[in-house]
Amino acid sequence: MVAYLRRNTALLVTLGIVLAILLWMTNRYEPKVTASIILSGLTLGALYFLVASGLSLIFGLMDVLNFAHGMLFMMGAYLGFTAYANPRLLLNTLPLVLALLGGAQVGRWLGGMLPDKLKKPWLDTALHLALFVLSVAVILFAVRGFNVQPLVANSATAAGGAISTADAQEAASLYIPRLLWLTLAGVLLGLGLSRVGPVATRRHTRWTGALIGVGLVAVAIAIVPLRTPAETFLLSVSSNIRFVLALLVGLVAGGALGALMESALIRPLYSRPLYQILLTLGVSFVGTELIKTIWGTAGFYMDIPAFAAASGEGCPSPNLWSWFSDHCASIDVLGRPFPSYRIFIIGLGLVIFIAVALLLQRSRIGIIIRAGVQDSEMVQALGINVRRVFTLVFALGSALAAVGGVAAAPFLGVNLGLGAEVQLQGFIAVVIGGMGSYIGAAVGALLVGMARAFGDQLVLSGIQLPWMDEAIRMSPSIARASTVLIMALVLLVRPAGLFGKKE
Amino acid sequence: MTTSTKPIHGAQTRRTARNWLGPIVVLLLLAFPFILSLLSGQPVDTGTPKFWQGMLIQVFILAVFAMSYDLLMGYTGILSFGHAMFFGAGAYATGILLKHSGWGLAAVLLAVVGVAIVQSVLIGVVSLRVRGVYLAMATLAFAQMFFILAQATDLRAITGAEDGLHGIPVPDWLNPTDQRLTFYFVALLFMVIMYLIARRVVDSPPGRVMVAIRENEARAQMIGYNTFGYKLMAVTLSGVMAALAGFMNALWNLNATPDVLSVETTINALLMTIIGGVGTLIGPMLGAGVYQLLGYWLNATFGPRWPLIIGVIYILLVLFVPYGIVGTWQLRRNDMRAGWARLIRPLRTGLEADTPGATKK
Incomplete structure (x- = not known):
């Protein structure tokens, strides 16, 4: 018992503080206010969890602190918003992307048929460098003059773009050559890639890969004439379906970006740990600039999908069960309406928490991940391809962040400040919970979310100590800054966090 | 923490040979406005010469900022992501004291140094308890705290919230618009002094201990050095230098906006250091010059989204040229010389064979 207490002092002390604050809150505020503070905290906590869990897993497994995680969250929000409001x-x-990917598959297959080594090593290097340069040149040539602005141009109603479809889209006669050029660029890129890496791994290029590649290119060309009807169709279906689509877009895009980032940029740097951080910082910088280039610097508001936006008769819903049938925009919580979309975010966070926990605890890949967090060299020694698991976890973490971004978009808005803000809170959550611990990330995120919600309420209602005549009122930014102090405190008292292992 | 640069072989012997290089560069920079004035045919204090003085003033200020960052990252091996807080605090202290308190310039300078010492010691004591990525995160968080506070509406009367401080009063003799030539010389002097101080520190025994900490902290501790003290010293020195750069920046721009506290400012320092060369003093200064000129050129060519290209260049540098310009030069110097010698050897031997009386090697 004593040993248990001693081992978990920090955890127990934290629990004690949380309980004390809860008691103080129930004393000071009415129950309905307390309830909505707690629900707000849970909402923020769910979002922070989606960021922190990925950060924590990535750090635990491959010791990479991903400074681009906030950017991925923001990218998810922008992509999801685009899929939702103006696909x-x-x-x-x-x-375009499909053509490039398909070409790359074909190129890899072709590369497998080339002789492994040319006579002179420098010729080999020169060849693969030339292939890369050539493919970049062809990509640039293929996308020159491709005008993104009318495609993005958005009306406030979020029902399609501000510019009519016919004017915004490029005619197929211009568009198809782009696809063909990009396919060529992909083939060159694939050829270049097939020459990198140990010979043993590049021998086994199966022709199914090439078949998939050809299929992708065929699909890319086949969907060219469908661009306009697909847009009309997507905008005509209910906002719920579009929202699910947006979440899927976030999931896939986030995963793809993460996998690409790990395999192309971070993998060469595992031997230079500090440079990984510098690189992820650079990626975050480039990603943010890319967002500015494509979507501009002004933010967007994403409408809440229909399942949480009904109003009028019978609203707010008296309880959660009746919300399932009437879809009101808010739910009555102890006599105070609370936005039902935020309840949805809490639910989403919970579902993802359980799903990933099951993945980690019950599946084979989960066992490998957990073993890798403990000791990745040992896992590799046992004959498991850890590098592939690295890519997978990076993709998983990025996908979670991007989904979080999509879910956050109707709640926090889509703007350029999103990434840095969420990233900071995610870091704080991970530091509190302990790097590399999944449960720690969840607890840390909840604590940070609660602290934010509570702090906002506190600064808004003002702090009045017994000897003061008037309460001190502050702006919410003070509450934001104060979470940083929590992190500093944790770093000082227990650098490994609540659930992390000691270094 | 892993090493960022290899020990420089033959640095001591080359030092004597390079001694004349520094003064010549300084002399060139001193003469630069006049040379440009001669070349363009415009008076020194108008037109092209004035514009390029402005560019160089910015370079000098950024050079000091980047150099201070490299004292931490390159020499001591402390990766801080919150360097902007020192730079920004220096700028804000200057702005507040000049605008609201009406202090004299010398008093403000002293105050900035004082503020920077207090700030960096406090931040250092707290964040140096952890190392590596934890330190990077802790410093980032502290810097964000300052950034948030600078934007907070509660302090609008002092900091000007999101708008920042504008129209900072500067003594007439140092007005960056009217007396640009004076400002140019002051900024140059500032950079040279800062470089000499940094050089002195780096070459001193404590500077060597800093490098030892970067290479292997546990070993430095084992030998008997109080590594915490040395790291705190590095943070303080670097913080004060960054704050002074911020002071100059506030005087030059006549404003202090929340931008100087943002992560982008830290990233800029990082960029300049990486471009120039980690673990050298000349590198970051050179990097500042390259960054500023490249930025100017890219801005003129590609418009407002030029940071995108800078970012891509940065990623490529991190991947392929991790030691930067100066670092790569120092690493490859001998190879390059040898390669060059090999290339011209047949030519030389041919020439020598032609000259009568030459002995063939």
């Missing part, structure tokens, strides 16, 4: 941009870029 035109995505529909018009999807074939």
Whole structure:
């Protein structure tokens, strides 16, 4: 018993503080106010969890602190918003991406048939460098003059773009050559890639890969004429379906970006740990600039989907069960309406928490991940391809962050401040919970979310100590700054966090 | 923490040979406005010469900022992501004291140094308890705290909230618009002094201990050095230098906005250091010059989204040229010389064979 207490002092002390604050809150505020503070805290906590869990897993497994995680969250929000409000941009870029990917598959297969080594090593290096340069040149040539602005141009109503479809989209006669050029660029890129890495791994290039590649290119060309009807169709379906689509877009895009980032940029740097951080910082910088380039610097508001936006007769819903049938925009919590979309975010966070926990605890890949967090060299020694698991976890973490971004978009808005803000809170959550611990990330995120909600309420209602005549009122930014102090405190008292292992 | 640069072989012997290089560069920079004035045919204090003085003033200020960052990252091996807080605090202290308190310039300078010492010691004591990525996160968080506070509406009367401080009063003799040539010389002097101080520190025994900490902290501790003290010293020195750069920045721009406290400012320092070369003093200064000129050129060519290209260049540098310009030069110097010698050897031997009386090697 004593040993248990001693081992978990920090945890127990934290629990004690949380309980004391809860008691103080129930004393000071009415129950309905307390309830909505707690629900707000849970909402923020769920979002922070989606960021912190990925950060924590990535750090635990490969010791990479991903400074681009906030950017991925923001990218998810922008992509999700685009898929939801104006899918035109995505529909018009999807074939381009497919063509490039398909070409790369074919190129890898072709590369497998080339001789492994040329006579002179420098010729080999020169060849693969030339292939890369050539492919970049072809990509640039293929996308020159491709005008993104009318595709993005958004009206406030979020029902399609501000510019009519016919004017915004490029005619197929211009568009198809782009696809062909990009396919060529992909083939060159694939050829270049096939020459990198140990010979043993590049021998086994199966022709199914090439078949998939050809299929992708075919699909890309096939969907060119469908761009306009698809847009009309997507905008005509209910906002719920579009929202699910947006979440899927976030999931896939986040995962793809994460996998790409890990395999192309971070993998060469595992031997230079500090440079990984510098690199992720650079990626975050470039990603943010890319967002500014495509979507501009002004933010967007994303409408709340229909399942949480009904109003009028019978609203707010008296309880959660009746909300399932009437879909009111807010739910009555102890006599105070609370936005039901935020309840949805809490639910989403919970579902993802359980799903990933099951993945980690019950599946084979989860066991490998957990073993890798403990000792990745040992896992590799046992004959498991840890590098592939690294990519997978990076993709998983990024996908979670991007989904979080999509879910956050109707609640926090889509703007350029989103990334830095969420990233900071995610870091704080991870530091509190302990790097590399999944449960720690969840607890840390909850604590930070609660602290934010509570702090906001406190600064808004003002702090009045017994000897003061008037309460001190402050702006919410003071509450934001104060979470940083919590982190400093934790770092000082227990650098490994609540659930982290001691270094 | 892993090393960022290799020990420089033959640095001591080359030092004597390079001694004349520094003064010549300084002399060139001193003469630069007049040379440009001669070349363009415009008076020194108008037109092209004035514009390029402005560019160089910015370079000098950024050079000091980048150099202070490299004292931490390159020499002591402390990766801080919150360096902007020192720079920004210096700028804000200057702005507040000049604008609201009406202090004299010398008093403000002393106050900035004082503020920077207090700030960096406090931040250092707290964040140096952890190392590596934890330190990076802690410093980032502290810097964000300052950034948030600078934007907070509660302090609008003092900091000007999101708008920042504008129209900071500067003594007439140092007005960056009217007396640009004077400001140019002051900024140059500032940079040279800061460089000499940094050089002195780096070459001193404590500077060597800093490098030892970067290479292997546990070993430095084992030998008997109080590594915490040395790291705190590095943080303080670097913080004061960054604050002074912030002081100059506030005087030059006549404003202090929340931007100087943002992460982008830290990233800029990082960029300049990486471009120039980690673990050298000349590198970051050179990097500042390259960054500023490249930025100017990219801005003129590609418009307002030029940081995108800078970012891509940065990623490529991190991947392929991790030691930067100066670092790569120092690493490859001998190889390059040898390669060059090999290339011209047949030519030389050919020439020598032609000259009568030459002995063939």
